[in-house]
Amino acid sequence: MRCIRNAKLITHRSQLQVHILAFSAIVGSQATSDFIATSVNTNPVVIRRINILLKKAELITTQIGVVGVNLIHDPEDITLLDIYKAVTNLDNRLFEVHNAPNPECPVGSYKRPHPSRHMKR
Template sequence: MIKSKFSISLHILTLLALDKDSWLTSAHIAGSLNVNPVIVRKEIMNLKSGNLIESKEGKNGGVRLLKDPSEIYLSDIFQLVKGKHNVLSLSKNTPNPACPVGRQINEKLESVFDNIDDAIIRELSKQTLDAFKNQF
């Protein structure tokens, strides 16, 4: 789930960065993503809660960036989308506590998953939204 939310959020923010003085509607953004505007509105709510965008209702309403794209790192977007969850997750079943592996596997895996997320954040912190949007 994190994978698609990050892609959608980055797409939205890239559009806003390319046209940072305009208020873009969820319908316009959805057209670029080729998805239902409801999906866009859900991600817009999350981006607003992270203080990355602002919105205005009404005839000339829409959303726009709240910060300069040079101040937004891809890692900021990832961490907002990721929330408390790791990119990888534990199995839904409860391992056998009588097994030497089963009683420790989740603890060991959580450490690995934290390291993976940290590596992703380090990599994404090397690029701003401004640098990303300049590819288009």
């Protein structure tokens, strides 16, 4: 069930990130955490935490003491995959296989090939 909960969190964060980036593209440097939070009906702290992810992914810039968020790239150049990567931080891996499953588990004890061997870019 933790997997499902994490998937919902990623989906929710991705939606918020898309909103933040779109809002920032439209409003420009006036897009403060408070202003964005009001537009998505959430707490500004949630927006600030997501902005940290967006900044680490080099999608936005923020400055201490300066109001607003600025996009680093043109909006047309930012893909949903860029946004997804900013949320998940999986370094280009969409599927992560844990290396130490419980050997007593009927699923974890099954030796299977790594999914990336079956996927093509």
